[in-house]
Amino acid sequence: MPIFIIIGGGLRALFAKQRAEQELDEELRCYMETAVEQKMRAGTGRDEAARETRIEMGGMEALKEQVRDVGWETRIESFLQDLRYGLRMLRKNPSFTIVAVLALALGIGANTAMFSVIEAVLLRPLPYRTAGEIARVSSTWDRNGTLTSYSSSPPDFFDWRDQNHSFSSMFAYYMGEFALTGQGEAKRVRAVMTTAGMFSTLQAEPMLGREFAAEENRKGANHVVILSHGLWQSAFAGAPDAIGKTIQLDSEPYTIIGVMPADFRFPLSASDAYVPIGFDNKVMTQRGAHYLAVLGRLKNGVTLAQANDDLSAIMAQLRKLYPDKDGKWGVGTQIWSAALVRDIHPALLVLLGAVGLVALIACANISNLLLARATARHRELAMRRALGAGRVRLVRQMLTEGLLLALLAGAASLLLAHWALLAIVRFGPADIPRLASVGLSGPVLAFAMSVTVACALLFALIPALRSSALDAAGLLRTSASPSREAGRLRGALLVGEVALSMMLLAGAGLLLRSFIGLRSLSPGFDPNAVLTMSVSVPDAHYKNSAALQSYWDRALTQLRSLPGVASVAAVTPLPLSGDDFSSSFSVAGRSVPEKDEPSAELRFATPDYFRTMRIPLRQGRAFTEADRLGAARVLLISEMAARMFFPQGDASGQKIRFGARGGYEKNEGEIVGIVGDVRHFGVDAPIPPIFYVPLAQSGMDAAAVVLRTLGPTATLTQPARKLVQAIDPDALVGEPAPMETLVSASLGQRRFYMMLLAGFAALALVLAAVGLYGVISYSVAQRTQEVGIRVALGASGSQVVAMVMRQGLRLAAAGLAIGLALALILKSVLKGLLVGVSATDPATLAITALLLLLVAVLASYVPARRAARVDPMVALRFD
């Protein structure tokens, strides 16, 4: 049946309602008269005929109602009626309405905010055409059967790219940084160093100019650059003739060959420029130099598994061709979008589950309030029932009231969610991709709407079914006293609320404990009163290592003379900076095949580094100013390195030679001392073995300056930066940051998860307290008469208080017991999130239970006091 006929008929009936009603009346009257006529013709008397006809036709109003019910419009009408009625009920009980709307708005708002995070981070497609086909390819290293993913080496990448049959295109990149000079003070340019094929893989084109050609990936031919829209605007004011001009990057000229559109972002966040990597012949032989990230676009119809098999077969060939280098190297393929969030995914799902529980608690709360109110509305419902409202009609009406409540809450929740998102963007950790792009987008609004409706059904259905189940006669007979069954139901809901809150609080408590534990772990250095600043000088200004070293000497000497500076040093890579430098090595006198050589982290540091960072010297001597180019090459190693590589305690005096895997090939040194461990990769990450090399013996063009200050670090921020910039105006000097910021940022994700879960648990606690308070207050109100009699018979105030509180605490205790049992499932849920604390940690569970019990005591004490103040005379008159 065509839809427009249904709709049209209904609309006509809605708008021409009066006429339709008249017509129905007339039609039925005609029917009746005709029937009577027929009967009279058959010989029945007029009165008798009319009586028979009326009996045959049944109740005229009921018949009309049946006819009206055929169309959909009557449902709308009764819905509108219910809506008006519901609004009246909500207005009549403002305190109920406010409490219910607020509780539900908090529940829905928290869910909406959490879902926007999930939507932005996990669900939203990456901003590239058919991004689901883009796969990340990484090198894997097999360590006794467990695979670790690494970046890939240039020769491996080119072999994969040229020999595979699964990818339509593939490219490799790493993130680089240039100083843009020639326009006043040097400006930092975040550049993607990439290979040709990047744009075809991402299916994006420059809006001006062209993309890279394959031959521009040769050293010497790679001085071309594609600008981001942002850099084009800031450096060339968006002039179209920028193509063909040159810019100075690290004091070398690069020709602009293209400009990307404004909405292009890679990798995920915006970069300033795209520069082809210049590979030379030497690099092309270094299969151990793993520094490239590889992305490829799967051919149509090729699955991830097929692509992985394809690349693995190529890798197996390579292992045969280069047995020394590729012994344990394999290849792994993942869909890029999934690979980006692999570590974040489980935590976010746990949080979504937790926030779902908060919504459940809110619903149980409101269900409870509605049940209490439904008991009070018994007579009204009975009256409607007696006047002919069907059961379905009553359920519908009560569901409409619930929906109304939920919609009000839903609207309020959007405001709450909006504020929550502002806070998340402001305080969220930087290492969750796309977290900053959260917002109340279309899918989020749809989610909020579904949660709202689901909540309405959830909390309104039980009270609606329950109160409509009673028959009219029974309802009218009983007074407004609550039935035993309703009381039990409300008790059960409350127990459930307390149990879920207990579980959430326990989870939050465990995360908090784990976090406090991590906070108290030392990173291996003292971050207090240490300021750091990255400095990178253009290679072109410094002919050799000696020239570079004199730059560092000058910079550090000048910084040391700043007032308020206790000591100064330089290091690279800086701990917790996310940068990393490692190399394989061999120990003189130990013969190990090159492919089985161990590897360790390498740090380049000036003599004062250990004093400045307060990294303790455990054995031997630290670096001195004498450890320079030309002098004997020396090394310090960390305790972990000493334990791992020299378990006999014979580290001092050993000679180390760095190997092919890594960027410090063919260098060597003698171990002269052992220093304390540093948690370079994060306070919560494993301690790596570290080798320290004197910066003065390595000729570095970039390092982080660390300053230990006498006063607050903030006072030195600008003086230090200006001073360093003045030494070489073309040097790239980063914004100085306190070392403590880096330490706290390294726990950023954990803090974020902990804060969110703690927020949800706090909500749950408040909701449970409100629920408990509501149930006890209501039951006190119901028992006024009973309490009055008890008081009249001589019960003391404290006896009444005890009686009421017993009721509340019994429910709370039942909830706590169930909650504790439920908390056991946290073990598997929180597995990846807890460090150094067991999921069944008795102290945490005990404190959580005590906290909840305390809240329960408070929530039942207030109504209990009220009960104790009941005047028996008033109570006994109370109906």
Place this chain on the structure above:
Amino acid sequence: MTVAQKPGTVVQGTLDMLILKTVALQPMHGYGVGLRIEQISKGVFQVNAGSLFPALRRLERQGWIHGEWRATENNRRAKYYMLTDAGRKKLKSEAREWQAQSAAIARILEATSGEV
């Protein structure tokens, strides 16, 4: 469905078909439809108003019949129902379906033990 004196013995949806058939013969008002069904079925089907009017409303909403106010032979204003083109199609397919089903049921009921 309360078409027959013994409800439940008539297949759901039959009343709609009977009404369509009746108004296909000639335009008719509500009472006439009920009367005609009773007459043709020789009293087997008695249609009461409580079933008839909702069914008429339903068929009209679905666009299978169309109502028009006319004067009756007794000079009363009555709503006469007639079949629309869509209704004619519907009746045809309903009737075909019904015949196929009743023939099948008849075959099953007449089956001897050897056939089963």
